[in-house]
Each structure stands twice: as structure tokens, then as C-alpha cells.
Amino acid sequence: MDKSKGIFVALVFMALALYPFVGGGGYGIDIVTKIMIYAILALSLELLVGTTGLVCFGQAAFFGIGAYAAVLFSGEQGAASILWLLPASMLAAAVYALAVGALSLRTRGVYFIMVTLAFAQMAYFVVHDTPLGGGTDGIYLYFRPTLGEKLKFDEPLVMYLFSLGTLVFVFGFLTVLLNSRFGRALAGIRVNEQRMRGTGFTTYPYKLAAFVISGGLAGLGGALFAIKDGFVNPELMSWHLSGAALMMIILGGLGHLRGALIGAFAFLLLQEFFKAEAIFGEFAKHWHLGMGIVIIAAVAVLPRGLVGLPEVLRKRLAGSGGGESRIGGLKSAQGGAK
């Protein structure tokens, strides 16, 4: 990440830290908390899709398992400490990711996409059709966890700041991770897995590790989601959420951590915008239409996602043609089609 982009991300995080104190009302805080939690989900998926080139269409399952774990581990007796609740939820999601990854990494390309979907659907139907997690109606948290004596997560501001802290942590962790030898190896696998093997990398454990880390981080997001809402439901694991997470990172721009961040905010704020009755009146009911048109337009003019927006603008202003499409990258997904 070069300097200007680092500054951009730092500014975003600073703005988020200041937001509740300078203008965020109750609802604003609530919605930004939610977006930050989804941003964690998007970042976790970015590690797989944008970095490693593994297009996972079942990320919601990890998110959902983290959420369910947070609720089930909390119990009915009293408030749990977040210090063990979050790691425990992450662990639950990571263990599931280990099992899914170990099997699904046998396949490639589009087949991989579909196998991850299949496993997510299985997880969905397990919580949906068994009484374990309250069945279709879901279950709720009896007590929100605490951090020490003072910090109670019933308090929206505590929830907000903690979510922000977690997001910064996840972003920082992934930034460091991607610059490490492990991260570089993942990038190599995305671009040319055959070469990586020829060079001496046994790629399977790398991919599996990425899968488990990604699952754990998604589980972390899910646990936060459960604590924020106090209520979990099988729909958290449905393919719609997996799809939405994919849309976020593609919209933001693959191959960049900040793309996931920007994508999550853009995707969810656009939804809020098109749903706003103050602007669209009765037509707000048809907010999907606006979303659809914006997405189609984004594909047409921003082949590299929102991250590529400054470049497109620069080129437009300079009068030359559009940007060339991303080099290398997700060609692995094409493997199956040919």
C-alpha cells in the first residue's frame, strides 16, 4: 500500500472514530456499527477472493456459525466476558472452515464456488431444520457480554467503538499478513498456482490456512453481529448474504483491502439511500431497482471497482481512454469453464 492510500484508510478510520461524537445520532451509530461488522465479513472474504483467488460462495456460513456460537456460548445464566466469547466464536467458525476447506479445496474454479455454496447450504439447513439453534425462528441472546465491570455491550456507543476497534484490528492484521511471506505466497497462488508448486510451495496448506483464517474472521464478524442484534436467525447463513458479501468486495475493487472496506460502505449506504422514503417517497419500496441499476452501471464504467474510480476520473480528465482491466487475478475461476 503506498502512502496516499495509507493516509486515505487512516482518515476513514479517524472519521469513524469521531463520528459518534460529532454528529452520529442513535440510528446513525446503529447503522454504521452494522456496516463496520459487514466490512469485517467483506475483509475476511477479500482474503480468499481478492488475495488468494479462491472464490468462496459460502462465507455467510462462517459468519452465521460465529453468530450462533456467540449466542449459544453465552448461555442463560448471566453476561459472559467478551474476552473469551469472541475467541470461542471465532474458533467455532474456524473449525467449520477447516472441515469445509479441507474438502472443497480439492476442486477448482467454478466447481469450488459451487462446493462452498453446497456446504453453506448444508449448514443453513442444519440450523434451519433442527431445534439446536431455535429452528427457523432463530434464537436470541439472554445477556449481552461485558468487558470488565464497566463496559457493557448493551450500550450502543460501546458496541460501536468496539466494532470499530475490531475492524481496525482486522484491517491491520490483514495488512501485516498480506505483506508477510505467507501473504505473498497467497498472492503468488492467486496469480499462478502451477508456478508456485513448481517453485517449491506446497500450496494446499497455504490455501487451507487462508480458508481457516478467513472463516475465523468471518466468525468474528458474525459474533459481533449477534451481540449487536441480540438475535440470530438461519437467514444469516443463506446464500443471499454470501452473495451480498461478494458484491461488496467486487463493487469495492478486488485485490485491495480498502476495496472491501469501501465496498461494504458503498453497498450498504446505497441500500439505505434507495430505501429512504424522504427522497423516493412511495417508490422507496422498489429500492432494489435503484441498486440493480447502480450495480450494472458500476460494472460498465468501473471494471476495477470503486478503488479504480480515481484512476478512471484522472483518465477522463486527461482525455485518454478507460483503464485496462486487471492483470492476472481471477483467471483461476475460468479454469473450470474451459
Add this chain to the structure above:
Amino acid sequence: MANDVLLRGKDITRRWGGLVAVNKVSIELERNCVHAVIGTNGAGKSTLINLLSGEIPLSDGSVELLGKDVTGWTQPKRARAGLGRSYQRNTIFPSFSVFENCRLAAQAKHQKGWAWWERADRCSVSTDSARDAAHRAGLDKLMDRTAGMISHGQKRQLEIAMCLATDPKVLLLDEPLAGMGAEETERMLAMLDELRPDHAILLVEHDMDAVFRVANQITVMVNGTVIARGDPDFIRNSPEVRVAYLGEGH
């Protein structure tokens, strides 16, 4: 220095369904030697490299690397044990810098995947061998260029550099001269000469002049089998080779 055998393939066979692509080929690569494999298209030369490097499994036969039987080893494990290869088509990492291409290759020897907190470019072992490899391949001036943007010849050099960065004992080079100009070819041949000491090199190449200049030993393959083997003079004068080439070359 004794010319000890670093890589030994014995009765290497690969069948695809009913088709035999490589049939009972035995080959020995010795230290300080360039061993060229020539043959017409479809003779099974690239398949032989793929079989020796472990990219595809053997149907029959065995491979021995530095005295160890590696037949059951995966390709990455063989690579780490000192078996380096380059590819017929460029398989570099086009979106990375030239340096990063070499560094990533060098990293294979010092993977430490668990050390997630250490920056990759601070790992001096891999950066040093990357610089060294790039230097030997003559890429010093291009280190910061994006690999996808350099010329074709330079990409072929980068192929070799990446191979060297893993510090291999045995090099399997698949048509390193393909598509190169005269000047670039000269540089590459000079490099092969430099590498010869202390390495065992298998060279698959179509450029006959180059092969006869650089090779210590030549194996001729036709239809997956070895029809002749010997030093360049022997091969040049072998009637069988002439027949095979004349008969099939048209």
C-alpha cells in the same frame, strides 16, 4: 571433481489412456553437465520434464534425486529438495515486480508461513538470493519493473532467474531460447556456461546450433522413446538420428 549423478530417471513411462506419451525413458543428469533432449514436436520432451519435476505422476518407473528415491514425492517437495524447472511458456507472475518474482521464488526455500508478523521484504535470506539470481540472469536494471511489461526475451531470462532463486542443484529448462533474438540467445548460452559448474542441467531445446554448442550430452527422443544418446559429435553423425529427423521432420 567427479561427475556424480544428481538426477536419475529410470524407465520413466507415462500413458494417457491407450496412448503412451513417454515410454521407458531412462536418463541421468550429472553434475557439471548440460544434458540436452531434442526431438520433434510431440516426442514427449516437455512431458519428460513434467514427469521428472513431479508435475504429473508417473505411470511407471522411478526418479532419484541426489541419491534419494523421490518417485512418490510431490512436485513442491522435489523443488525444495533442489529440483528447479522453467516452463516452455512464460509462467511468471505478471502483476508483480521483477524483483518480487525472484523473491517469491527464493522464499520457497525459507517459507516460514507461520511468521505472519514479519514483512516478506525484510527476510534477508530470500531478498539476497533473489538479487543474486536476478543478477546472474542479467536483470539488475529491471528489478522494479512490472514483470508483465518487460520484453519477451527478458521474461525468458526472468524464468531462469526465478528458477535460480530457489538455489537448485538440478535445473530442468524447457525451451529457454524460444522466441529469443540472436543477442539474447548469446546471453542465455553464456549464462548456461556459467551455471554448468556445480549444477546438473537438462535442456530441452529446438535451436540445434545452440544445443550442439552448449550440450555435453544429447538424448534424442522420437514418439516417446529414446533413439540415440551421446556427445554432440556422436549425435551429429548418427545415421539413426538423421533418419528420424528427415523421416519425421517434414
Add this chain to the structure above:
Amino acid sequence: MDLTTFLIQCLNAFQYGLLLFLVASGLTLIFGIMGVINLAHGSFYMIGAYLAYALAPVVASAIGGGFFATLLVGVVLSVVFGYLLEWAFYSYLYERDHLQQVLMTYGLILVFEELRSLLVGDNVYSVEIPQVLAGSIPLSEVMTYPTYRLFVSAICLVLVGAMFWVFARTRLGMMIRAGASNREMVQSLGIDISFLYRVVFAAGFALAAFAGMVAAPVSTVYPGMGGEVLIICFVVVVIGGIGSIQGALVAALLIGFVDTFGKVLVPGAAGVMVYLAMALILLWKPDGLFKAG
């Protein structure tokens, strides 16, 4: 389960599988030949079903009506619409990577659903079964089988036959098969590839819409019907092997049987059976049952 019940269940599975095949065959062709992951394929099915509902009164007032006239008009309309859609949106997607295609076709789903809501509303509608086919055939002492369902199976079989004939015997079929295995070769043969794409896309659209139309009288017409079909069709395509028509047929029938007997034999876990089957098959054969090309 006695033998009669078993046989009837097989008939059910067969009929469901054939209907799935109609939708999935277009998906697998668009996927295999153009390399486009078309998430909006379920919407094509939905559009077909709503066409059957919405066109009926229009056709009735214009040319006297009848289910088959509606069907015919619907097919013609969907071919035209598919052709235009390819020209307007999909033709830009071929050079893009798969995820861009996913994003755009997802956008199209949203647009189609909302247009449906604006034009027809959010109600559940039923479509009349044509009078000739409204009866039932007794199969056991208590069970009868609706004639219309037999008709659906029959018409699906006819289409399957026609499709395989086109593939095996016609020049177009040859071009399509060539296109699925090797794009460059098709171009080098001097075939207008963009025309071929447009034809295949329009045909895929029409097949899905046709499936929606014939299914409408038995499935009713309701919001969200496209999404359900989409996922199950992807399952079919992937199990069968991308781009393989034979694979799609086998996989569709397989899913029909798994789904039907799942409901009967393990009613508590019926939902998971299809996905379990897919995961097992792909772990066994990572490229699907039939690899194209």
C-alpha cells in the same frame, strides 16, 4: 413403500428432473460456450412464468386465446427479448473476469424482480390449465396423475430429443459443440462468433422462459420463484459438468430423484439432500460427471 407408490414417485422425480433440465440446459450452454456465469438465468424462468400469466388475456383479446397460442407468442417474445438482452448487456461481459459477470447479472436480477413488481404486482397468481389437459389419469386406486404433468414431461422429452438432434446433426449444433470446447477454433473456421453467441443466448433464454411458461400452471406464479430455480440449476450444471448437455440431463434427473426420494425417505432433512449429493459428487469427480469438450 409398495411398488405402485415407488413407480409413481419415480414418475414424479422424472417429471421434476426434466423441467429442471429445460432451465439448466440454457444455463450450461451460456456458461460453457460464452464463459458467462449468468445469475439472472432464474429470472428468465420467472419472466417466462409471468409471461404465461400476463400474456393470456392479451392473446385472448387479440387472436382468440388459448394456452398454446399464449405459449407460442411467449416463446417468440422471449427469443426476441433474449436476443436484445445479449446485445445490450451480455455482449460486454465476455472479456470481463467472472466476478464482474456475477456482479452485473446480480444487478439484472434486482432490476427484473422490481420491474416484475411494478408491472404485475406482488401477488400470487395461478395460470389455468388448458381445457384439453385438465383431466387426470388414475394410477392407483386412490391416486390419479394430472394429465397436464404428463404433458409437461412429454413436451420436455420432445425438446430434449430436438436438442440432441440439433447438436448431433446440424451445422449449428456442430458450431455450438465446437464453441464449447474451443473458441479460437470456431473463429478460425470463419464462423461469426458474435452471431453464434447471440443465437445461443436467445435459445437459452427461450428455453428457461419456456420452462417457466409450461411450469406456470402447476407451480403458480409468485415473487421470488426465480431465485429458487437459479440455485438448483447451478447445482445441476455443476454436477453435470459445465457446458455438457448430456451432463445437464443426467444431473437434472439425478436431482429430481434425490429431491423426490429425499422428501419421502428422510422428510426431516429433505432440504439438505440435494446439496449433500452435490458435495459428494464433486468430491468424487471434481469436474462434474461429464466434462465438456
Add this chain to the structure above:
Amino acid sequence: MNRLNPYKLAALAASLLLAAAPAYSAEKLKVGMMLPFTGTYAKLGATIKNGFKLYVQQQGGSLGGREIEYVEVDSEANPAKAVDNVNKLILQHNVDVLLGSVHSGVALAMAKRAKESGKLLIVPNAGADGVTGPLCAPNIFRTSFSNWQTGYAIGKAMAEDGHKRAVAVTWKYGSGEEQLKGFKEAFEKGGGKVIEELFVPFPNVEFQAVLTQVAAAKPDAVYSFFAGAGAVKFVKDYAAAGLKGSFPLYGTGFLTDGTLEAQGADAQGVKTALHYADQLGTPTDNAFRAAYSKAYGDQPDVYAVQGYDAAQLLKVGLTATGGDPKKSAEFAAAVRKATFDSPRGPFTISKSHNPIQDMYLREVKGDVNKVVRVVVKALEDPGRGCSMK
């Protein structure tokens, strides 16, 4: 469906904007409607809204001395978004009363948030037992039914009709299973036996396989739970499979409510139990139906009644508390004492805040659900898990 004129909408939008200023909101009472306005349940959401607004209009636009204004949020019938949507009403629009929802999962999430925040919640449809069970609270009310109630009523009716062996067919999801539980309880108490339970994954509508199993089991009668699109298709498939003549079809009321037009002749003779029926013929019902069709040009259904009664309940509570919905204890006390004059017939509110109401057995005749008899008078949900006394 949407017969609101654009001027009214503009006015509504304008008033919403104005309402953001605190000076105006002091007098008006904001009702936050969280109902499905898109998707499969869109029609249900619209009729509930219509019913509610009808009563408020009849009261001159205000209840308990406070003028009513509305904020609408589309619940999308998606439980995953439920907490967000409630938060929007509570935090962004700062509503005084929550009204919703149709989907049980959404209603449970709303109940959870209502319990936490102390906001008044009136549930005008969702039957999840938990809302007036473990999640019950002084500020949570329901004007519709509990899943147990509807299942129990039809179970009793089937036993009374002399059926001994029944097959149950239901969607595999929360409401379906809760209603099945109520059904089994009453049916087995009446001497019947459920010989086979068949499930269809929700929201799958491919029924041919289970219908074949029904035919193979040869029961005396069939119990079923489906709603909306699934109900339409199930009833049609049931008839097409030739089962209608052999095994009478029973179900909870959702099987034939709001779906008759699409089901057509295939629904004739299907018997269902619910707390409402078409053509009850009581003066209250007649007046309600006339007013509703005059206002919206459409026949009301059970959902409209539930919306209508939600407004009634709100009026009783507000009148007792001088227009302050925050006084939960007084509000609840007044509601518990009241008898509501509903189009469905009079009902009262139980200790767990669920209606104590007559359950009708209805039979489809023509295009209406006609009352056959009252199956249970004043049926009270046991409120299992509720600690309120």
C-alpha cells in the same frame, strides 16, 4: 392494491420530514409499521396496514387524544434484517409504538428489541408462540393468534368430525412445526392418531412426492399447513392428484385465506380453522366489511381484521394512560380488562397478552370461507414460558 393517491403521499412524506423537528412530534403519536411491503408477503402487509388505518380514520385520526402518524419500514419478511429495521424505527424515527410483523422470525426479533427498549409492540399477525411465551412482556401484545391456537383448533375439529388416522403435511419451518404441535395435542386428545408426518423444505413448492406418500398412507383425513404461494399450489396439486375425493383436506386457516381466487374450484370443501371467517354476519363484521371495501375497494381478510384490532387495542391502552404509551403497567392493565368488539367476534387479552378468542371451523364454499361451527369457545393460549401473572 395501492389506492393511496399521490397527493396524500406527498403530504405524508412532507409530514414525515416536518416531524423530524421535535416541536411537532410532541403531540402526535408515531406508529412505526414494520410490515412486509415487498416480496411474497407484500399483500399481507398492505391489508394489515389498511385495517389499522381504517380504524384510526373511523376514530377521526386520533387515538386516546393523540393524533396518529405513520412511519413505514419494509420488513422484507427477512429476519436477518429485522433488528436493523426495528432499530431504524426506534432510533431514527423515534416512534412511540411498534406495529409488526407478518413473519414469525421478524416478530421474534421485534419482540426481543421491544423487550429491551420498553417500546410498545403490537403484533398484528405473526403467530410464533414465543412472542407471548418466553419473550412476553408488559409492553408486548398480539391481536392475531398463536400458532398453537390455530393448530389446536383444527386438531379438535378433525377429531370431532370422526377422523381417527391422519397424515400431517407441513412446511419445515417454525410456524409449521408449532401449529403441528398444537394440532397433535388436540387431535390425540380427541382419540385420533397421526400416522405419518411429512415435511416439505421451506419455501419449496414441489409437492408431488409427498402427495404420493399421502395416497399410499390412506388416512381418514389430511392435516396441512401452508401459506401464500405454497397454499395455492398445495391445494391445487392435492385436487389434481385426485386425493380430494378420497381424503378430506384440513388445515389451519392460512391454507385458504387470501388465496381462494387463485385456488379456484380446487379449494371447494377444504376445511380450515381460524379465528375469523368470511360472512360471519355479525353487525360489527358487516359494518367493518362495508367500511373496508368502501375505503379500499377490496374485500377485507383476516389480516385486515388483525390490523384493525391492533388499532383498537392501542386506543384502549392510550385512553387509559392519557395518551402515553410508555406507561406500560397502566396500559397493560387497561388492555387486560377490556373486551374488544372485533369483526371476528368479541375477544379478550390473556395474561401473556395473546387473544382469548373463539376458533371457527370454516369450509370453502364458492369464493368464501364459510363458518361451519365454533370449534372452541374462548380458546386461550397456554403461554408456555411466559412469567407474567
